[in-house]
Amino acid sequence: MKQEIDFIKFNPTQNMTILVNTEHPVEDYKYIASKIMSYDNVYAEQVGFIGKPLKDKADANLYMAGGEFCGNACMALAALVASRKNLVHNNFTKIFLEVSGTEELVMCHVKRSFNKYYCEIKMPIPENIEQRSIKYDKDYLETTVIQYKEFVHIVIEVEQFTEIVRRSAEGLAKLLGSTLETNLIGILLYKSKSNELAPLIYIPHLDSLVWERGCGSGTASIGxxxxxxxxxxxxxxxxxxxxxxxVMVNSNQGNLISLKIEGSVGIVAKGKAFIDV
Structure with missing residues (x-):
C-alpha cells in the first residue's frame, strides 16, 4: 500500500530541502523523512514538516524530522510563505516562523529577485562557546564547542579538506551522537585562510550523516x-x-546580541511522493 505525501522541494545554497505539506502524526516523521529523502524517492539532504502556527504572530510552523533547528529550512519555508503572499520582483516582506529546536520566533526578511528569494534570518545565539580537546582514535583534537539549547556544533580548523580529515569527522560525529543527548551534531571543518566551510551534519534520531553543500546554522556558528x-x-x-x-554578528559591550545569516532560495519542485506504509 502506498501513501501520498504532498511536498515542495527547495534549493537553499544546494542544501536540498523537502518540506512536507500534508499533516501526519509526529511519530511518523522519522519514517516519512527517511523514505522521501532517499535516493530512490524525491531525494534531498533534509526534511521538514509544515504545520499550523500556535502563536498569533507566526506565519507558519516548521518541525524538522529529527526535531532539530535548521537555518536553511527556515529560509525555504520563508520563501514559500512569500511566494504564497504573491511577493513580486524587487519587493520585500517580513515573516515570522515557529520552528523546532528553538522556543523563539524566527524572523525572516525576504526579497524576491525574479524566481529567487533572498532571505536574511535571525539565528539562535549560542548558550556557550569554549575551546576543548576531544579524545578520538588515540589522539586529541583541538576543537571549539558551540553549544545551543537543542544542538551542538564543533568547529575544527584545518588546512585542507582531505579524505582522512573527513573520515575522522564522520567518526567523531557518530561517537558524540552516542554520548550526547542532543538533536543534532555538526562537525564544521573550517579553513580560516580562505573562509571555506565543509559542514557535516549528524542527526542521531534519524541516524542521518550528511556532508551538506550549504549549511545555514553551521554558517551562523562560524560567525x-x-x-x-x-x-x-x-x-x-x-x-x-x-x-x-x-553571516553577520553584532555585539554590545562584549556580548553577542545578534546573529544573522543571508542566502538565496529557489523553489525547484512540488508534487506528490509515494511511500510504502
Missing part, C-alpha cells in the same frame, strides 16, 4: 566562532561547496 576568537563584529561570506552564505 559566532569568529566573534569569540577575534572579539569584534563580523560580516563575512562563508564559502561552501554549494555556494556562499553570509
Amino acid at each position: 559566532a566562532y569568529l566573534y569569540w576568537k577575534n572579539k569584534e563584529d563580523i560580516a563575512a561570506p562563508i564559502k561552501q561547496p554549494g555556494g556562499t552564505i553570509k
Whole structure:
C-alpha cells in the first residue's frame, strides 16, 4: 500500500530541502523523512514538516524530522510563505516562523529577485562557546564547542579538506551522537585562510550523516566562532561547496546580541511522493 505525501522541494545554497505539506502524526516523521529523502524517492539532504502556527504572530510552523533547528529550512519555508503572499520582483516582506529546536520566533526578511528569494534570518545565539580537546582514535583534537539549547556544533580548523580529515569527522560525529543527548551534531571543518566551510551534519534520531553543500546554522556558528576568537563584529561570506552564505554578528559591550545569516532560495519542485506504509 502506498501513501501520498504532498511536498515542495527547495534549493537553499544546494542544501536540498523537502518540506512536507500534508499533516501526519509526529511519530511518523522519522519514517516519512527517511523514505522521501532517499535516493530512490524525491531525494534531498533534509526534511521538514509544515504545520499550523500556535502563536498569533507566526506565519507558519516548521518541525524538522529529527526535531532539530535548521537555518536553511527556515529560509525555504520563508520563501514559500512569500511566494504564497504573491511577493513580486524587487519587493520585500517580513515573516515570522515557529520552528523546532528553538522556543523563539524566527524572523525572516525576504526579497524576491525574479524566481529567487533572498532571505536574511535571525539565528539562535549560542548558550556557550569554549575551546576543548576531544579524545578520538588515540589522539586529541583541538576543537571549539558551540553549544545551543537543542544542538551542538564543533568547529575544527584545518588546512585542507582531505579524505582522512573527513573520515575522522564522520567518526567523531557518530561517537558524540552516542554520548550526547542532543538533536543534532555538526562537525564544521573550517579553513580560516580562505573562509571555506565543509559542514557535516549528524542527526542521531534519524541516524542521518550528511556532508551538506550549504549549511545555514553551521554558517551562523562560524560567525559566532569568529566573534569569540577575534572579539569584534563580523560580516563575512562563508564559502561552501554549494555556494556562499553570509553571516553577520553584532555585539554590545562584549556580548553577542545578534546573529544573522543571508542566502538565496529557489523553489525547484512540488508534487506528490509515494511511500510504502
